[in-house]
Amino acid sequence: MLPNLGKTDLVELLRKMLLVRRWEERLIRLAEEGPSFGHYHVYVGQETIGIPALAALRPTDLIFPTHRNHGYLLGRGADPGRLLAEILGKETGLNKGKAGTLHASAPELGIPHTSAIVGGIVPIAAGAALAAQVKGSDQVSVALFGDGATEEGVTFEALNIASLWKVPVIFLCENNTEEALGAAAGGYPKSVTAANDLGNIARSVGVPAVVVDGTDSGAVFTAMKVAAERARASGGPTFVEARVVRWPGSNPLWPELIAGETELRYAWEPEAAPELLIRWYRNQDGLLRYLREMLSASLLEKDEAKEIDSEIIQHVEAAVRFARESAYPPPESAYLDVFARPSQ
Amino acid sequence: MSAATTDKAGEHFPDQRPDRELTYAEALVEAIAELMKDDPDFFVIGSYVLGLGPMRALFDQVRREYPMRVLDPPTAEIGFTGFGIGAAMNGLHVMVDLSTASFIFEAFPQVANEAANASYMSGGRLAVPIVFHFLHGLRGGGAAQHSHSPQAMLWNTPGLQIIMPSSPADVRGLLPAAIKSGNPTVFVDHSKLMPIKGIVSVSPKEIPLGVAEIKRSGSDVTVVATSYSVQQALPACDELASEGIEIELVDPRTVVPLDRRTILDSVSKTGRLVIVDETHRSCGVASEIAAIVSEEILEALKVPIIRVTVPDVPVPFSPVLERELDTTPERIAAAVRTQMMRKQLSRP
Numbered sequence: 120m121l122p123n124l125g126k127t128d129l130v131e132l133l134r135k136m137l138l139v140r141r142w143e144e145r146l147i148r149l150a151e152e153g154p155s156f157g158h159y160h161v162y163v164g165q166e167t168i169g170i171p172a173l174a175a176l177r178p179t180d181l182i183f184p185t186h187r188n189h190g191y192l193l194g195r196g197a198d199p200g201r202l203l204a205e206i207l208g209k210e211t212g213l214n215k216g217k218a219g220t221l222h223a224s225a226p227e228l229g230i231p232h233t234s235a236i237v238g239g240i241v242p243i244a245a246g247a248a249l250a251a252q253v254k255g256s257d258q259v260s261v262a263l264f265g266d267g268a269t270e271e272g273v274t275f276e277a278l279n280i281a282s283l284w285k286v287p288v289i290f291l292c293e294n295n296t297e298e299a300l301g302a303a304a305g306g307y308p309k310s311v312t313a314a315n316d317l318g319n320i321a322r323s324v325g326v327p328a329v330v331v332d333g334t335d336s337g338a339v340f341t342a343m344k345v346a347a348e349r350a351r352a353s354g355g356p357t358f359v360e361a362r363v364v365r366w367p368g369s370n371p372l373w374p375e376l377i378a379g380e381t382e383l384r385y386a387w388e389p390e391a392a393p394e395l396l397i398r399w400y401r402n403q404d405g406l407l408r409y410l411r412e413m414l415s416a417s418l419l420e421k422d423e424a425k426e427i428d429s430e431i432i433q434h435v436e437a438a439v440r441f442a443r444e445s446a447y448p449p450p451e452s453a454y455l456d457v458f459a460r461p462s463q
Numbered sequence: 464m465s466a467a468t469t470d471k472a473g474e475h476f477p478d479q480r481p482d483r484e485l486t487y488a489e490a491l492v493e494a495i496a497e498l499m500k501d502d503p504d505f506f507v508i509g510s511y512v513l514g515l516g517p518m519r520a521l522f523d524q525v526r527r528e529y530p531m532r533v534l535d536p537p538t539a540e541i542g543f544t545g546f547g548i549g550a551a552m553n554g555l556h557v558m559v560d561l562s563t564a565s566f567i568f569e570a571f572p573q574v575a576n577e578a579a580n581a582s583y584m585s586g587g588r589l590a591v592p593i594v595f596h597f598l599h600g601l602r603g604g605g606a607a608q609h610s611h612s613p614q615a616m617l618w619n620t621p622g623l624q625i626i627m628p629s630s631p632a633d634v635r636g637l638l639p640a641a642i643k644s645g646n647p648t649v650f651v652d653h654s655k656l657m658p659i660k661g662i663v664s665v666s667p668k669e670i671p672l673g674v675a676e677i678k679r680s681g682s683d684v685t686v687v688a689t690s691y692s693v694q695q696a697l698p699a700c701d702e703l704a705s706e707g708i709e710i711e712l713v714d715p716r717t718v719v720p721l722d723r724r725t726i727l728d729s730v731s732k733t734g735r736l737v738i739v740d741e742t743h744r745s746c747g748v749a750s751e752i753a754a755i756v757s758e759e760i761l762e763a764l765k766v767p768i769i770r771v772t773v774p775d776v777p778v779p780f781s782p783v784l785e786r787e788l789d790t791t792p793e794r795i796a797a798a799v800r801t802q803m804m805r806k807q808l809s810r811p
């Protein structure tokens with residue numbers, strides 16, 4: 120189901136999702152070419168969680184991402200070139216090369232802080248909601264985290280305090296563990312929890328929890344809208360779990376384009392997809408599902424979709440050129456910014 | 464895995480095979496495998512002992528052979544670290560792997576306030592045979608949250624042994640010693656050490672804790688270095704030798720216990736001291752060593768001590784900025800040259 124929005128907005132969401140997909144695919148190519156920019160994580164396969172979630176919020180609402188943050192930065196309108204420059208460690212990067220992929224943030228876009236410490240962001244987002252509550256603003260704060268963060272005790276503590284103090288926070292848990300390999304199989308860590316329903320962790324402290332199919336953009340959008348309204352009406356926190364099958368390219372410890380870049384025609388010709396990913400593209404990729412839903416609702420023609428896609432690919436190429444041509448920061452700048460308000 | 468053979472009378476015949484060249488990662492895995500083989504109470508809790516680099520697959524051998532004794536925990540550092548401590552209090556010998564050193568912050572209450580205090584609070588009656596293992600330091604793109612070197616903070620916590628190997632032979636000999644010591648021990652590894660090669664005895668022996676190794680002898684300047692900094696100091700030694708400056712490179716190998724004697728003797732001989740370490744400058748490992756030398760043998764110093772450390776700045780992401788903070792061979796060599804050029808301290 121598509122989000123309950125007009126055609127213009129729906130096309131805009133598609134653009135954003137495609138931007139995320141193309142930008143991330145390009146990032147993996149850059150990592151292959153080297154030089155290495157360290158360990159990184161891509162948002163491929165989760166576009167239909169983040170982008171509709173952002174659409175359900177107001178621009179003044181705050182969001183607090185994790186190590187899997189690129190989709191949110193792009194979704195909130197961060198310049199693709201400056202985000203890429205950050206990841207390549209350039210002076211023109213969003214954070215002047217201090218953050219890289221793991222910590223890129225954009226306070227001016229309502230993304231004050233990104234933590235790459237699993238669970239680290241959860242109480243911080245709830246604390247920002249406390250400030251909103253104290254100030255009497257109608258701002259909502261969103262903690263973004265993976266299923267892995269529910270293994271950390273700090274997440275439970277944050278849920279409990281948020282429930283006690285009824286702060287306007289949404290806990291958006293992106294559960295991408297389904298069909299993940301796990302560390303024991305030589306892959307990316309897979310969540311290991313005795314709770315077969317993550318929402319029960321929240322419910323145990325009185326935080327209402329809902330589960331949505333993360334490839335169902337409309338369901339994500341509605342769940343986030345309801346949670347945001349509840350928060351704004353002083354109803355307290357909500358736990359939203361969005362489930363997806365992990366994109367197989369994120370199964371290894373380092374992302375891989377195991378079967379090349381996405382082709383839009385896989386949406387309508389699934390048999391054209393590479394063998395390795397045929398099932399994923401057919402049933403588990405939210406982005407292609409969204410595209411199919413747009414086509415079958417006659418909100419878009421195939422040719423229009425292709426045109427949008429090639430525009431976006433060019434836009435991404437321009438971002439790559441910008442990031443590559445940008446200079447590295449002067450080495451002395453390493454000593455700046457330890458304090459935002461230097462004491463001397 | 465010990466290669467020595469024993470005849471019927473129980474007499475030892477030393478292995479006649481030549482020593483081998485191993486990578487640091489291979490030596491570490493061999494030590495873990497030996498502990499697994501020799502000690503049925505030895506357990507590993509944690510999944511990323513070798514880090515995220517290409518050598519990580521070497522650990523799969525241990526997983527395969529001892530699946531019941533390699534536990535893959537949830538991402539729950541404070542929880543699984545506490546489990547390790549409790550298990551060690553009740554008869555197991557545990558290696559808890561926190562992977563990236565920064566993640567020990569998630570487990571600090573259990574390490575610093577439980578394990579470190581347990582023996583003392585029991586009046587010396589409770590031994591806690593546990594090793595907290597992690598990979599510290601600048602790893603290339605780790606940025607602020609994945610590049611910590613928490614060993615100085617941990618050194619400020621009485622009740623923890625701290626081990627910092629710098630070579631394959633050292634890690635091979637120190638890990639078994641740490642486990643067998645019976646005390647809570649922080650085992651500090653570095654991802655950049657993993658591919659480093661070195662000769663390891665075919666029948667390796669445990670290396671006693673608190674015994675420094677002089678990695679190079681020389682008479683002009685003492686360089687004390689720890690962990691990966693030792694590997695950074697070695698090329699500096701070569702370069703300086705070609706300029707006619709002879710470095711004595713002292714690797715303490717363990718800082719708790721610390722082999723003060725070897726450091727003090729070397730500085731007494733050379734009269735010059737450069738300390739190289741990847742903890743931040745203030746209250747770092749180098750600060751403590753400098754303080755000890757100043758307190759004990761100030762009169763032996765011909766020139767002031769120089770510390771080559773990571774400045775008091777969180778570790779930035781950009782490779783250019785990260786390099787600026789690194790304890791590179793160039794910085795080490797420059798510090799040594801400064802010492803050689805400085806006017807000697809005059810004393811009344």
Ligand SMILES: Cc1ncc(C[n+]2csc(CCOP(=O)(O)OP(=O)(O)O)c2C)c(N)n1
Nearest residue numbers: 187235236237265266267268308538566569
């Ligand atoms: C405290 C801490 N422990 C371990 C890690 C290493 N780590 C990075 S990502 C990750 C898995 C996170 O899984 P999840 O939260 O589900 O997010 P996903 O990457 O699957 O989106 C782990 C364990 C970390 N960053 N922080």
Ligand SMILES: [Mg+2]
Nearest residue numbers: 265266267295
């Ligand atoms: Mg996950």
